[in-house]
Amino acid sequence: MKKRIRGRIKRRMKKGVSGIMTIELACLMPVLILVFQLIIYSTFYYHDKIILLAAAGEAVVMAARYERREGLQGEMDLEAFFREQIDGKLILFSGTMVDAEKTDDEVTLTVSAQKGEMRLSVMQSAVVSKPEKEIRRMSVFNELLSNGGEE
Numbered sequence: 001m002k003k004r005i006r007g008r009i010k011r012r013m014k015k016g017v018s019g020i021m022t023i024e025l026a027c028l029m030p031v032l033i034l035v036f037q038l039i040i041y042s043t044f045y046y047h048d049k050i051i052l053l054a055a056a057g058e059a060v061v062m063a064a065r066y067e068r069r070e071g072l073q074g075e076m077d078l079e080a081f082f083r084e085q086i087d088g089k090l091i092l093f094s095g096t097m098v099d100a101e102k103t104d105d106e107v108t109l110t111v112s113a114q115k116g117e118m119r120l121s122v123m124q125s126a127v128v129s130k131p132e133k134e135i136r137r138m139s140v141f142n143e144l145l146s147n148g149g150e151e
Helices: 002-015 020-067 078-085 131-148
Strands: 096-102 106-115 118-127
Touching: 020 078, 020 096, 020 106, 020 118, 078 096, 078 106
Parallel strands: none
Antiparallel strands: 096 106, 106 118
């Protein structure tokens, strides 16, 4: 009887039939699922980060253009424009906190989002350039130099 059992075991071992493969896969599958989940979450994280960066950049550039024009200073609602840009585009982060700051020279938008332990913070700023004032100043300066040299 014992010889028969040993013979069966030896034949199975020769055929390659053993339980070791099942045990290895049972240990390996949770690791593979975890790696796949990390890949998906990191993809969603960077997708949302790019969306927030692009929307914040577009919002501050538009606000800087509005601040530059005569008569339109302070008319643009920067937060509302930003929220309109990201509406329905985020996958992972649902709620965002927006802080807009306008000065005479610069427009800054700071956005932070959080889901569980994951946090994301983005800051974009744009300079309110007024090239027409510089051009006028340069033309007056050049005119003074040309007149001053002749007299």
